[in-house]
Amino acid sequence: MNLDDALQTFIVESRELLEDMETALLSLGRDADDCGERVNAIFRAAHTVKGSAGLFGLDHLVSFTHVVESVLDDVRAGTLVIDDSLVSLLLACGDHIGAMVALIAAGRTDPDPALTAQGEPLLARLQTYLAAETAPDAPATAVGTDDRAGTEAARDGTWHISLRFGTEVLRNGMDPLSFIRYLGTLGTITAIVPLADALPEAEQMDPEQCYLGFEIVFRTDADRASIESVFEFVQDDCLLHLLPPQRGIDDYVELVGRLSEPPARLVEVLSLCGAVDGDALAAALQGGPVVSAPLAVPVAGAADAACAEPQADAAPVARDSARDNTGREALARETKSRESPSIRIDADKLDHLIDLVGELIIMASGAQLAAKRVNDPELQETHSALAGLVEAVRDSTLQLRMVKIGATFSRFQRVVHDVARELGKDIELKVSGEDAELDKTVVERIADPLTHLVRNAMDHGIESAELRAERGKPARGTVRLNAYHDSGAIVIEVGDDGGGLQRDRILAKAIERGLVEPGRNLSDGEIYAMIFEPGFSTAAAVTNLSGRGVGMDVVKRNIAELRGSVSVASEAGQGTTVTVRLPLTLAIINGFQVTVGKSVFVVPLDMIDECVEFSSEPGHDYTNLRGEVLPFMRVRELFALGGAPEGRENIVVVRHAGRKVGLVVDSLLGEFQTVIKPLGRLFSQIRGISGSSISGNGEVVLILDVPVLMERAAAQATADRARHSIAA
């Protein structure tokens, strides 16, 4: 039986369940109402993980989750009150289970000693909660349980299980061995004897039918219901007889009577598994009254055992309505009860689809060009329509990769929860704009930088409770996460209502590190931007969260790799907001082709405001754009292309992060959409080119990196100013 696919499903679904568990636990801390339903949800999550793990024989996972489940059961029953420390403990247990699942995902299905050792203290703490509960249960030690007709609370008794699997068990997808394994997690199998007596001759044997039976001697402290629940999935399909710990020889006699194998054979088997002394049983079979009726008349023996017998018949009792036999289906039912109809797709398949759509776009562009050359109106019209359809397909496909940022934002609830406790501050996370969507790969890669920004806000931004009281602020600090779309980009803001950035300290530190010459006049924005320099930190003390100064520059670099940008705004005493801008897609670009000399470049369309004819104020590098001063850069000079422009030049007005700049180019070729192809490691350091693309005629065109060019121009201007001010 190929378990690999099922195991993958198990891993994915366990992760989802653990996430649900975490969310529910965190929300318990906040709102006291509707507790009951949330606790149920948490319990169900743990229970499902345990059950599924059992099907795969992942015993270490089962045993750990079992203890967690027990504690949750007590909470659910109301015998245990859930408080803050229990929530933290359960969160930690959730993490531990997650770590075990991660190991399994990596291929290790056996327990890892290091990880198990980590789980020990958690188990110990869980046990303290359980011990408090089990103390009143003491008098359960076995003898005389006839008042509890329904349950056997035998502590550490030895049961005898007689099991005959039905013929359809294999066809229904059940593996008898997995049940035995699972049984093993509830206790110790001291003896087991398989019976293949039902196996017919080779010609009559059907390989898809199950002919197996087992006689098992089982030591456990579980109760009857638990043992029977092990065989839940095959209860309709097999014969199960359970003999409780307090049993006498007569119970065996009865069992022999019930089973279909010849008595002699059964005596042999039962003595083989050490359940009973063979001779004694044989003698009893000869002598004593053999009861063949299904409902046992109490024979001389422990009264409780007799009470228990009818229960053995109750084993095949249909539990809550027809449950399917396949474990996977049961799992699927759990998950189906969650919301929206969605479908799980391999990320690889999606990437492949997007590659194909990219190639389609390039070909469609080429076809359109060719159609233009042929100059046949019908052909051109058809191609126009084709291009429209291709664009629609492109947009749809890109949408497939878009995920809401809300999922990432909600992960931060946990981060804020834990860090707030670490810092001893009372901090709340307010989230807005969860519906803003962005590309899947961007979401994955933005999580780390955002985490760092949030931690920074909590550690450095929000002041201690006393300081906040002094300043007349509410004791609970707030960290804000907000997301929205803005002209082809997605903007994510991380804000706090803390003390704000300390302008003077940053300036002092920058001067100290030689980044700025003393006496320079910098704007607030420029000073705040210093915090992104490597090794920069004005924190007086280094905590394990931050202060080492390795954070913000890594954040900036990560964001730059995503072709995004980051900026900071702050007000002393009020708070700080860090704004991250990211492009909406990484793969396909709407561009505008321009020529400069013999080269063709592409400018990202979403950054273009307009195109105007070239004109400039005499002697300066800026032009008059309807009364506005527009500085420009000559692309020819920027890239040292040489040569002189022939004919009229044009200015492409681009806008980025609120600033407008003009790019002087030769001619404008028009709109153009295509797939971005990275240039490769060789060109990774080129500044000003963000990638390449294949134009309709098959040639490679380079894409201008507008933000970088603007930065270069600004840096150049600052350098010029510095030179002039020194010379002056």
Next chain:
Amino acid sequence: MNTNASRQLAPVAVAAEPAQFLTFLLGDEVFAIDILSIKEIIEFRNLTTVPLMPECVRGVLNLRGAVVPVLDLQARFSRPVSQVGKRTCIVIVELTNAHGRQVVGVLVDAVNEVLEIAHDAIAAAPAFGSRIRSDFIRGIGKVDERFVILLDVDQVFSVDELAALVDASADATV
């Protein structure tokens, strides 16, 4: 450091079969590259020049949807840039190194035949005397009384070195 080790290893190679090399012309000199590194040979076509590149990087081209950089070997050997002639071709070479697989194109003046050169016919590169860098030379093969310089592909097209060159020239112009 690596080059010394690999040069010492070359003569000791125990492969039974003789290796095959593609010979090509640069100017009037004959060079050769092990065909195991060669993916394909294509006709010269227009390249897109990338600004601010050192001379040895002629540009990039579109190889069935992938953007491949094309190098000028003459410039790599610190000689004047090659002129495009009638027989100019681009040899597409695939390298595997620490960073994974890299595909690079090489501009050559003309492509000759594939020769089989036995291992004992390959002598180690001379310590000095050759006009190109000695770590570019894997060995000197002897074919019919002529000498053919066998190039060490990993060194000549070392992406790290080229990237450093690119950085240097990019910085220089800022």
